[in-house]
Amino acid sequence: MSRFTRIAYHLSRLVLGGLFLYAGLVKAGDVTAFARDVANYKILPYSWNYLVAATLPYIEFLAGLLLVANRRVRPAALVTGGLTAVFMLILATVVARGLDIDCGCFRPGGHTTATQALWRDAGILLLCIATYRLRDRSAP
Amino acid sequence: MIAETRRILLEAVVIVLLGVVLGLSFNGRLLLNVFSGRLPQTQVETEPRALYPVPVDLAAVRELTAAGAVLIDARAAELYADGHLPGARSLPLGEMDEHLEAFRRAVPTDAVIITYCNGYGCPDSFDQGVRLLAAGWRDVRVFEGGYPEWRDAGLPVEQGAP
Numbered sequence: 001m002s003r004f005t006r007i008a009y010h011l012s013r014l015v016l017g018g019l020f021l022y023a024g025l026v027k028a029g030d031v032t033a034f035a036r037d038v039a040n041y042k043i044l045p046y047s048w049n050y051l052v053a054a055t056l057p058y059i060e061f062l063a064g065l066l067l068v069a070n071r072r073v074r075p076a077a078l079v080t081g082g083l084t085a086v087f088m089l090i091l092a093t094v095v096a097r098g099l100d101i102d103c104g105c106f107r108p109g110g111h112t113t114a115t116q117a118l119w120r121d122a123g124i125l126l127l128c129i130a131t132y133r134l135r136d137r138s139a140p
Numbered sequence: 141m142i143a144e145t146r147r148i149l150l151e152a153v154v155i156v157l158l159g160v161v162l163g164l165s166f167n168g169r170l171l172l173n174v175f176s177g178r179l180p181q182t183q184v185e186t187e188p189r190a191l192y193p194v195p196v197d198l199a200a201v202r203e204l205t206a207a208g209a210v211l212i213d214a215r216a217a218e219l220y221a222d223g224h225l226p227g228a229r230s231l232p233l234g235e236m237d238e239h240l241e242a243f244r245r246a247v248p249t250d251a252v253i254i255t256y257c258n259g260y261g262c263p264d265s266f267d268q269g270v271r272l273l274a275a276g277w278r279d280v281r282v283f284e285g286g287y288p289e290w291r292d293a294g295l296p297v298e299q300g301a302p
Contacts (some may be wrong), residue, residue: 031167050171058160061160
């Protein structure tokens with residue numbers, strides 16, 4: 001790995017990991033508020049929104065923790081990439097359905113429109129891909 | 141290479157499963173309550189109140205009004221008298237404070253409201269939509285093309301003082 005690649009790898013890994021750690025932590029801190037955000041997407045039966053709200057933040061937290069700790073980076077980047085891709089699909093349906101809702105991406109109650117969230121997620125997806133691809137396979 | 145990909149996929153699945161197990165163990169009681177029908181009290185209101193009205197086009201205005209939406213003319217009363225959309229109520233933005241209570245008695249808060257003014261250059265209908273949402277109405281739309289677009293489309297207009 002060249003010096004530049006190494007710096008780019010660590011930078012994207014840390015930013016991605018930090019983002020998911022933060023997102024997971026704040027959502028896990030207020031599960032009911034997050035459940036309300038999930039409910040606003042009108043995709044799942046009502047009670048199931050709680051199941052997503054109760055588990056998703058911990059997946060984000062775990063993946064973020066592994067990325068920051070530089071352990072199991074590729075699987076963690078795959079998880080964050082998968083979550084982001086699925087989320088972008090859902091956001092696209094939000095835009096198509098014309099719903100005006102807060103995306104519930106980070107702080108519950110903070111207002112981000114679906115289109116803004118889509119752009120941000122496109123950036124996050126690029127980070128996931130960069131982290132995955134730049135990872136030196138010989139590293140742990 | 142394939143073995144490597146398989147390992148990465150497997151570990152990704154393990155991360156997801158671990159997250160689910162952690163989430164279930166931290167929130168087990170909440171989920172038990174929810175799935176047994178005892179939703180947390182804070183969740184009664186599922187949707188945060190909208191802050192901004194939703195823009196609608198001419199075709200949507202015709203559909204919504206045919207379905208019973210309330211049309212509101214945000215322009216001054218003189219302009220309303222010169223010509224307005226059929227069935228529209230006059231509620232000039234500058235006089236909202238004095239007319240709001242009467243309006244509240246006449247229009248329920250769960251009605252679909254469409255507000256319009258003098259076309260795309262006119263911000264009054266949007267501002268009025270914001271104020272109506274803040275005052276408790278839940279479904280407020282803005283017809284941004286307003287009176288000029290309606291008239292220029294050759295659709296019928298009404299005249300007369302409010």
